[in-house]
Amino acid sequence: MKNQVAEVVKRRGREKFPLLKEIAETLYRYHEESLHEFRSSKFLMKILKKNNFNISHPEAGKLKTHFIAKRKISSGKKIAFIVEYDALPEVGHGCGHNLISAASVVAGIITSSIASKGEVYVIGTPAEEIGEGKISMIKAGIFDSINYAMMFHPGNRTRVRPEFTALSEADVTFYGKSAHASSYPDQGINALHGLISLFNEINAYRQHLSNDFRISGIITDGGKLPNLIPEKASGKFHLRAVTHEKLQELKIRFKIMAQASAKGTFTKVRVKFSPFELKEMKIWEDLEELFRKSLLEVDPDIDLDEKPRGRWASSDIGNLSHIIPTIQPTLKITKNPTPIHTKDFARATLTDFALNQTLIAAESLALTTLKLLEEK
Secondary structure (H helix, E strand, C coil), X not given: CHHXXXXXXXXXXXXXXXXXXXXXXXXXXXXXXXXXXXXXXXXXXXXXXXXXXXXXXXXXCCCCCCEEEEEECCCCCEEEEEECCCEECCCECCCCHHHHHHHHHHHHHHHHHHXXXXXXXXXXXXXXXXXXXXXXXXXXXXXXXXXXXXXXXXXXXXXCCCCECEEEEEEEEEECECCECCCCHHHCECHHHHHHHHHHHHHHHHHHCCCCEEEXXXXXXXXXXXXXXXXXXXXXXXXXXXXXXXXHHHHHHHHHHHHHHHHHCCCEEEEEECCCXXXXXXXXXXXXXXXXXXXXXXXXXXXXXXXXXXXXXXXXXXXXXXXXXXXXXXXXCCCCCCCCCCHHHHHHCCCHHHHHHHHHHHHHHHHHHHHHHHCC
């Protein structure tokens, strides 16, 4: 009986492959950045409405491009396929969100056409690249009635469990006093020296950081002219830790380093942490195992590579996993390793291999959901 359901899912998947390809290619062309995915979300909603989903837009902070697509078959479990569709600045869909959209939308359509009970949701969550979409929607209570959530992510290997860590973004600004850099250097206080000192503090501190932590940063404002001592200098930093609790420890240490850098350069400093803080992925082993079995039913020869690699990615899907059972498996879309968040990876999303792998992901998500809906 299980194999029969898998065959039905695969047959429906083959029928929907042209739609999957259309979604991937259309969103690739749109490549809209976070909070500006107007054409992308409208395009996806149009497809879902055509396939008998009801569309709604509950209030969720400042989000304008989110949506909920719902198709109720009967009473039962409520299961959501998560859709991401924002692109990266300059790179485009170097994170493969066009494939995520294609897989989740097609999985929702396949599932709703086969399921005999329950409610199927396809939930559009914008702004993943800046960590706002799902967090705003969680705060708005949009996921409160959902029992399970799932999506896939394209990558360089196929694994069921993602390696996601907690992340906080910090905006740091040092303040000094401007003066002519050559004629009156003694009259100025160089804010850039404070910021550079912070980078040096971080680099020295890395020697004592365990593998539980990462810090990276950039200078966003280092002054205006070489002959004008900067009265303000700014940087943006990402702080990561293996758990949300450890992240709070790192934030305290980071603030101390910033204050020490200001004291040593006679500047003043402001550290502002983003209100959108990402959590590590919570592990739901039973749901992972159900997907793993479904994946192998869809493609018994799939190349599973589940050895931990210690990658330090972060995503707001981690926050959702702390609210309801959630999975985000990764499927390999490149035959040769291609760094994610690059133009090369974006181009790889349109290859035949990538599209076929995305179809396998959609079918596996659908099969997993059908099994969940039939469970008592």
